[in-house]
Amino acid sequence: MPVGDGRQERLSYGTKASQALDPTSPEAQAELARRHKAAVTTVVGLLIATILLSIVAFVSRPYLVEKPPNLPLDWATRIVVLFLGLGAIAWRRNRFSAMRLQDIAGLTGVAGLIKTLERTTIQLSLLAVAIAVIGFVVTVIQGNELYTYWSCAIAVVVLIYSYPTKSSWLKTVYYFTDPRTEPATE
Numbered sequence: 001m002p003v004g005d006g007r008q009e010r011l012s013y014g015t016k017a018s019q020a021l022d023p024t025s026p027e028a029q030a031e032l033a034r035r036h037k038a039a040v041t042t043v044v045g046l047l048i049a050t051i052l053l054s055i056v057a058f059v060s061r062p063y064l065v066e067k068p069p070n071l072p073l074d075w076a077t078r079i080v081v082l083f084l085g086l087g088a089i090a091w092r093r094n095r096f097s098a099m100r101l102q103d104i105a106g107l108t109g110v111a112g113l114i115k116t117l118e119r120t121t122i123q124l125s126l127l128a129v130a131i132a133v134i135g136f137v138v139t140v141i142q143g144n145e146l147y148t149y150w151s152c153a154i155a156v157v158v159l160i161y162s163y164p165t166k167s168s169w170l171k172t173v174y175y176f177t178d179p180r181t182e183p184a185t186e
Contacts (some may be wrong), residue, residue: 089161124158
């Protein structure tokens with residue numbers, strides 16, 4: 001077994017992986033369909049859970065005891081929700097940047113690119129759910145259901161923003177794994 005940092009083994013493995021799986025092959029299409037379905041199911045499930053959280057806040061209104069305004073908690077909630085909402089947008093733009101996806105496709109091939117698309121979509125969905133849960137927790141603490149309503153509205157926007165369309169995933173896979181799109185060497 002050769003001694004080293006493993007970098008050469010990883011690079012050669014990534015090159016073999018990208019050559020072994022053609023984006024138009026049935027295996028690649030099956031992998032894309034499976035991971036896309038998992039991502040869509042996750043996003044839709046979390047969207048339904050977010051809406052149900054708003055319904056729970058609405059139904060529990062008679063049982064909530066409204067407390068006097070707590071301005072530090074109010075501002076902290078707004079800042080955290082704003083940070084997570086804008087952070088989700090920045091996270092998506094960073095994770096789906098062209099240079100990053102090109103590097104992933106070059107190192108890990110089609111399978112790695114599809115895996116990255118799925119993982120990033122699920123991470124964005126979890127950020128959206130965190131927004132909704134924060135609003136619900138503050139609703140329980142303060143007794144004001146409006147926190148849940150506006151945080152769930154922001155979470156729904158983030159979930160819709162992160163919704164994976166199969167056509168965009170296909171375009172991404174074809175674009176970044178097509179050998180004609182690689183830069184010319186001099």
